[in-house]
Structures are given as C-alpha cells and as structure tokens.
Amino acid sequence: MPDYPIYAYKEVLDDEFPFKVEIRNPQNMNRSSHAHEHLQLCYMMSGTCLHWAAGEQYVLTKGDLFSIPPFLEHRLGPRDAMDFVMIQIDFMPHAINESFRDLARMQTFVDFAYIQPLISETDLMPKMALPAAAQAEVEHLLNDILAEWERQEDGFRIAIKADLLKFLVIAGRQYKRHAQTQRQHARQKVTQHREAFHDAVAYMETHYDEDLHLEEMAAKALMAPSYFSHMLRLVRGKSYIxxxxxxxxxxxxxxxxxxxxxxxxxxxxxxxxxxxxxxxxxxxxxxxxxxxxxxxxx
Missing domain, CATH: 1.10.10.60 (Homeodomain-like)
Structure with a gap:
C-alpha cells in the first residue's frame, strides 16, 4: 500500500455530477502527497509554483496547462515567496456523459491527460506552455466555468459540460502541436505506452479462454492494475472485470x-x-x- 492517501472520487465529488472547479493559491494549495481516482486538469492563471509528480519536480508558470491522471502521486509547493493563481478542475469522465466517448478516441488528448504524465522522465514533462492565443481562449472558458459553478443557475451543468468539452478539445489540439516539437525519443515513449495498452486489450479479446488476471494484463499495458482498469473504463466504457x-x-x-x-x-x-x-x-x-x-x- 502506498504511504500517501488515494481519494475515491465520491469522497470529493458529487456522484450525480462528478465535477468541481476551484481557485488554488499559496494559502489553499495541497502541500501533502496524495492521489485520487478522478482526472485533474490545472491551468496557471498567473505567478509560479512548484509541482511534484511521480517523483519529479516541475516549475509551473503563467500559461502552463498540466494533467494529473488517476492514481498518480503528486503535490504542490511554493516557489520562494512568489504568489500564484491556478484553476483546478476535478472530474470523472461520466460528468459529461456520452460526449466523453468521442473525446476518449481523440488520441492526442488521451496521450496528454492519461499517458504522458505517467512517464516520469525529465524530457517528458507533464505540462504544456500554451501560446498567447490559446491562453486567451482557455482563460475565457475557465472564467465562464467558474462563473457557472459559482451561480449554479438553471442549466449550469449543461453550460459547464459544453465549456469543459471545448477546453478538453483545445488541450488535445495543443498537445498535438506540442508533441510535434518534442524530441523523437519523447514521442516514442508516449507511443510505446499507448500501444502497450492497446496490445493488452487485444490480448484480452483474443485470449479470453485463458485464466486472465488483472495484474498480468496491467503489466502488459505497462500500467498499475488500478490504472489499467481505469483506462479500460475510459476507452471501452467498462472496468477490467x-x-x-x-x-x-x-x-x-x-x-x-x-x-x-x-x-x-x-x-x-x-x-x-x-x-x-x-x-x-x-x-x-x-x-x-x-x-x-x-x-x-x-
């Protein structure tokens, strides 16, 4: 068992609409190592801070977008005496229902949000520095989401889902451009992990008559068992079993x-x-x- 807490999504999110958006700053950031069952996407609105993920330390600055996939150990920390404002979105895929099924097939988004952050190598930083035009678009969407979440007027969930989907599509498109500028080794590592996952799924689909175990299939996928089951739910809509x-x-x-x-x-x-x-x-x-x-x- 890990020596840090892993939060089930029902501990921090509403089961009917498993979504939450918060503003993080030096006064309310989570400095303790932890992990969670849900996906977390964070955007730096201003300032700078430190982020530890999978044993690596990263410096986050204005315009950085980064992902914390399920079950990944991480924490935030201050950088000297500098202030920052970060928008943190926590959600489960079914918060936006079947719309996420199409997004789950968007290869670049899955690579950015679910695969790249798992590969803790210095040349595979789990963040993107967005260009100015993308920053403006993302900040507009996040401000709309914050406003809808705060007011919670009739139809706020529909409005949030629409803005969130647009935000996720932008993240996937930006990652595609980001990946094109990465070194070949970095692209190969992400591709290797993605293909390992699909190879494991294909093995299940052709060797179902065998005594298959979650731990063995997860090892083929280069993932921890709990994470492999979560990825199956994301991509195939079902857990391992x-x-x-x-x-x-x-x-x-x-x-x-x-x-x-x-x-x-x-x-x-x-x-x-x-x-x-x-x-x-x-x-x-x-x-x-x-x-x-x-x-x-x-």
Missing part, C-alpha cells in the same frame, strides 16, 4: 448460435471453470439463460 466478462459472453453467444456444443463445453471454451458462474454472468449480460438464448435463436 466488466470488459473481460463482456468479451467472454459475446464469444459464448456466437458459440451458442453457431455450434452444437453443450453449455458446459461452451463455458469452458470462453474461460469459465464453473458452469454456475457462467450461467449467472450470461443472464446478467443478456437477461436470459444460455439455454433460453439458444432455444430462441433464429
């Missing part, structure tokens, strides 16, 4: 429709050692038992 079950049940449905194998044989072929577990899982996913599904096939 949910996604593996869905893949197995889909394969069993195809076998029920296309072969004369009995239910016990099919259960074994899709990775279930106990027929009772297979029957329960199948009904949970389809609403019917395997036998009823086969009897009502076309």
């Amino acid at each position: 949910e996604y593996l079950s869905a893949v197995r049940i889909q394969a069993s449905m195809e076998l029920l429709e296309g072969t004369d194998l009995n239910v016990t044989e099919i259960a074994a072929k899709v990775g279930y050692n106990h027929i009772s577990h297979f029957n329960r899982t199948f009904k949970k996913h389809t609403g019917v038992t395997p036998g009823d599904f086969r009897r009502h096939r076309p």
Whole structure:
C-alpha cells in the first residue's frame, strides 16, 4: 500500500455530477502527497509554483496547462515567496456523459491527460506552455466555468459540460502541436505506452479462454492494475472485470448460435471453470439463460 492517501472520487465529488472547479493559491494549495481516482486538469492563471509528480519536480508558470491522471502521486509547493493563481478542475469522465466517448478516441488528448504524465522522465514533462492565443481562449472558458459553478443557475451543468468539452478539445489540439516539437525519443515513449495498452486489450479479446488476471494484463499495458482498469473504463466504457466478462459472453453467444456444443463445453471454451458462474454472468449480460438464448435463436 502506498504511504500517501488515494481519494475515491465520491469522497470529493458529487456522484450525480462528478465535477468541481476551484481557485488554488499559496494559502489553499495541497502541500501533502496524495492521489485520487478522478482526472485533474490545472491551468496557471498567473505567478509560479512548484509541482511534484511521480517523483519529479516541475516549475509551473503563467500559461502552463498540466494533467494529473488517476492514481498518480503528486503535490504542490511554493516557489520562494512568489504568489500564484491556478484553476483546478476535478472530474470523472461520466460528468459529461456520452460526449466523453468521442473525446476518449481523440488520441492526442488521451496521450496528454492519461499517458504522458505517467512517464516520469525529465524530457517528458507533464505540462504544456500554451501560446498567447490559446491562453486567451482557455482563460475565457475557465472564467465562464467558474462563473457557472459559482451561480449554479438553471442549466449550469449543461453550460459547464459544453465549456469543459471545448477546453478538453483545445488541450488535445495543443498537445498535438506540442508533441510535434518534442524530441523523437519523447514521442516514442508516449507511443510505446499507448500501444502497450492497446496490445493488452487485444490480448484480452483474443485470449479470453485463458485464466486472465488483472495484474498480468496491467503489466502488459505497462500500467498499475488500478490504472489499467481505469483506462479500460475510459476507452471501452467498462472496468477490467466488466470488459473481460463482456468479451467472454459475446464469444459464448456466437458459440451458442453457431455450434452444437453443450453449455458446459461452451463455458469452458470462453474461460469459465464453473458452469454456475457462467450461467449467472450470461443472464446478467443478456437477461436470459444460455439455454433460453439458444432455444430462441433464429
């Protein structure tokens, strides 16, 4: 177990609308190492401060945008006697519902927000210095989000979702430009981690009949188990267990429709050692038992 707290999103965010925006400064910054289940995006409005993430120290200044993905240890600290103002947004993907499904397929945003900050090398700094035009656009959106959050008038959630989506799209576009200027080694490292994740998912989809364990799949993805499960929820909409079950049940449905194998044989072929577990899982996913599904096939 880590020696720092890891906050579940329900401890700090409302479950119905898991979103929060705050203004951070030297008086209210979190100086203690911690991590959290949700995604955090921060933008430096003015001044400068220090940020520790994954064991590395970074200097943040006006115009810097940086991401803290789930389960990443981090903390803030003062830089000499200098003041700063930082906008901090905390949210879970389902705060903006299905709109995030499209954003999750935006490769550059996923690289910036979820993958690059995990690679703690000095040439892979988990921040972007936005150009002046992008700063103005981002600051306008953040000020609108702050105003909606403070007033909470009718429709404020819809307004926040719209501004937040625009903010995230800008972050992804800016990262694409940012990545083009990075050294080749930096791009290769991010690409390697992204491809490792997709390779692990592909392995699950083709080796579902094996006794697969979260720890082994996470190792293939070059991620911690909890983070790999979180990434699956982001990209596939399901946790590790949910996604593996869905893949197995889909394969069993195809076998029920296309072969004369009995239910016990099919259960074994899709990775279930106990027929009772297979029957329960199948009904949970389809609403019917395997036998009823086969009897009502076309």
